[in-house]
Amino acid sequence: MSSTTTAPIVPSYVQGGWWTPQDAQGSSVRDAATGEEIARVSADGLDVGAVIEHARTVGHPALARMTLHERALVCKQLAQYLETRRDELYDISFRTGATMRDNMIDVDGGIGVLYTMSSKGRRELPNANVVIDGPVEVLSRDGSFLGEHVLTPLPGVMVQINAFNFPLWGMLEKFAPALVAGVPSIVKPAPQTGYVAEACVRMMLESGLVPEGALQLVSGDAVDLLSHLDYRDALAFTGSATTAHALRENPRVREGGVRLISEADSLNAAILGPDATPDTPEFAAFVTSVMVEITAKAGQKCTAIRRVIVPRDRVEDVARAVREKIDQKIVLGDPRADGTTMGALVSLEQLDSVRSGVQRLIDAGARPHGSLEAPEVLRADGSRGVVEDGAFMSPVVLTFDDADADLVHSLEAFGPVTCVIGYSDLDDAVRLAARGAGSLVATVCTNDPDVARTLVTGIAGHHGRVLTLNREDAKTSTGHGSPVPHLVHGGPGRAGGGEELGGVRAIKHLMQRTAIQGSPAMLTAITGVWHKGAPKQAAGCERFGGSPEHVHPFRKALTELRVGDALVSDLREVSLEEISAFATETGDTFYAHTNEEAAAANPFFPGIVAHGYLLVSWAAGLFVNPDPGPVLANYGLDQLRFLTPVAAGDAIRVELVAKRITPRVTDEYGEVAWDTTLYNQNDEIVATYDVLTLVAKEWPTPSVG
């Protein structure tokens, strides 16, 4: 092994500048494939209290000055920037033992999370800093007292402790939702690969996009950091179950109210259905999936398939097929060598730990398909041979006669290792999968819907995610091991009990849910969203509260429009001829609109009634302003409900109130949701819905006018 100690210490980025300890030796970090020392790690002497304070006093206010959409846009711009520097990140990552395929998961996957959080944040959350969570509850008879839940950014910081295996994805999947939520991040990467995280943080800062204090990096250990956290803060941990346990016992978590989000290790299962015999496409897809999962990232994936659960008579078939697939597809070597498909483990220490895990499994009764000997590998220069200082290991498939051997269900050998065990029937398969005591993900591979239902509903409560694999999705599936930002990542029990990602859930996790109560006017003022019963300024028919002083709200651009700007129409009579004509023209001749006797026999109708869609169309005719103006388009209706039938001879009128105004940060227009109510001549509510429109920010405007 190289003995040089001249490698630089990985710097931390704190309080707006780069920092390196003065006299520390630090622990050595080596290139996974060659053993060359490439960095040292230490944060000895760092004033961590000041780091937290900087996030609280500089980062938090800087983020609070922006809206959710503005922060989400920064996320996208960061993704675009990192894309331009992706090759540099690949080059650095090769040193961790990661191949190009591994880099796509870590680098591209991390950038992908930034894009997804940005897009979902801007589409699904308001352009504000208060998010309404769920419907309004009317708490008094007259509607003057309401309650609802709102989300606001956590008032503290988010300390992110990451595992070594995905230094970029692991960091960015936490940073992106924190940024959008408005919570400053303090990133603590794992020492083995912290130099990759440091390179990425440096790039992000060089982009000039990161708000001041929103991102700090501590390239050392995190213990001191935790002692400065309190109930305002979140601690997001990814790593082993042992460390997760230690963190749960940390006094700041146990007694100080720090929110712990824990993503720990997991003995993920893949179950082969009884229908998936060796001649089926499911069997082939299953074998490929197991092969991919134990060789991607050299098996150092929290989501890797550790337990392969198959019909008892297929244990050897599956193990042999996986082994053959590995032999066909896997070329072990330096990630920089052309042709390498599986790289090294992250370090020699990790290699020792995985080998000793495999030995323990063998001692517990496993038959190994594969060798623990140091393998011959492809070197960077294209030659082949054993690299003594490289952390290389051949994939190992272990089979067990005893499916209940305890170690199969409790020992995570965090490398290219998997165990194949047999089940007797579907209940047994469910029972065995559950022995993982809570896992991140499982695959159920079957083409039989009944088997899929039995297995998935049986194991779902023990898992954070379940993939069903069959011939239809084998090619299109994102795979067992890939968390996608749209869906939840995390699992119960041993997997940590945390939940990350899951679209905007990830952002909401970093916001405090508060029940607020008050009058409609107060809730409108607090949330920026108009609540029924709050004051409105109505243009239109004076008989129903409109005033000629008010401008039709469709004539107002976003810069002028205010929530509560409204329009009230006059009544419009409904005739049988119009109902009949609508039925004829549209072909909707449902008996309630065409047959008096049959309609009257229906429990809901007095006789022939107008079509709901006819009423909605008439309502548009009552509220529309016909001339070109700031309202650019109608893009849909939300929450449409028909409440009172309208018969010939009745009349309807409409009230339309600007409820939610969402200017886009990327365009010269935004969305306006209009609270819309149809009444009949007796002031009974006929229908309620939100009309959704796109409205120009300025009118007239050269770009859209």
Ligand code: NAP
């Ligand atoms: P680890 O040893 O638990 O370390 C994870 C992180 O925790 C490192 O940054 C480590 O840094 C820090 N740490 C360790 N002890 C700590 C303590 N007492 N207080 C505060 N921080 C502490 O895990 P690893 O070896 O890096 O990663 C591999 C493991 O992570 C595997 O078990 C894998 O299954 C799991 N993993 C889970 C997920 C998931 O999403 N569920 C994802 C990836 C990996 P220091 O060493 O500097 O303290």
